[in-house]
Amino acid sequence: MAVDMKMPILIVDDYKTMLRIVRNLLNKLGFSDIDEATDGTEALAKLKSRRYALIISDWNMQPMTGYELLQKVRADASTKSLPFVMVTAESKVENVIAARKAGVNNYIIKPFSAEVLKAKLKTVLGDF
């Protein structure tokens, strides 16, 4: 099935620059409906008010990290199977294993290229 390029995507990062970079790259890939949150708490509030088709989240944020957000997303029946991609500078093996165990769909190490983002999104969403 073709990927709906108008699917609502939530990007979560505490660095405004990163939000802009990810938003621009997603726009370039053809995605147009993009919302932003600056930490896990704000993301959870947005998830309660709207149904998203994908979350792209940083890990290292305060007060709620991306890892905690992932755990909460997976614990909630309404978002349990929502595709979740972690985009983070946390590259220790224990981080990747913990994220995988918590149910992350893919894991991108910062800094990343547009090609890497595209390839990982294809893995998660299907070809587009």
Place this chain on the structure above:
Amino acid sequence: MSGKGTLDLVERLTNECIDVCQAVLRGRKYLGPLLDPSFRTQKLQRAVNEQKTAVGEMEMAVDRIMTAVEKMSEIDFSDGGAAALRVAECCDEIMEACCFQDITGQRLSQVNETLGVVEDTLSFLSDGPAETVQPDDKTLLNGPALPGGGMGQDAVDRLLADDMGKQEAHR
């Protein structure tokens, strides 16, 4: 000097020596966080390495941005279509290079954290004990890895693929 006078002097000198020793011991106690070997070998050394790495990453990012700008300034605009493509490529290059701000920001936060410990200890020495705030539980928050210290994207992909394969086999 009489015997009594000598004894008084010895007692006074002894008391002063005890005071000095106690002051030194107090100072050592206050300096405890900085004298802890793990602070020097891990926190301080890591802060120095993080700072050096951040400077290196900023240099690389600026170099990438400058190179892209130079490429843009050399584009031949007589062929509009080809020129637009070249400009788009340069814009992508600049955008990707800007990722450095997030990563160096995280590195410099670690440096600030270490400097905070030094500042707190020095304040403690000069002003006496203050209320200390325990940092939040930062389990699994390692921050960006230093060069050679973390996994690359290929290694992460292999780990995830291996893990997913095991889960499939388990079903």
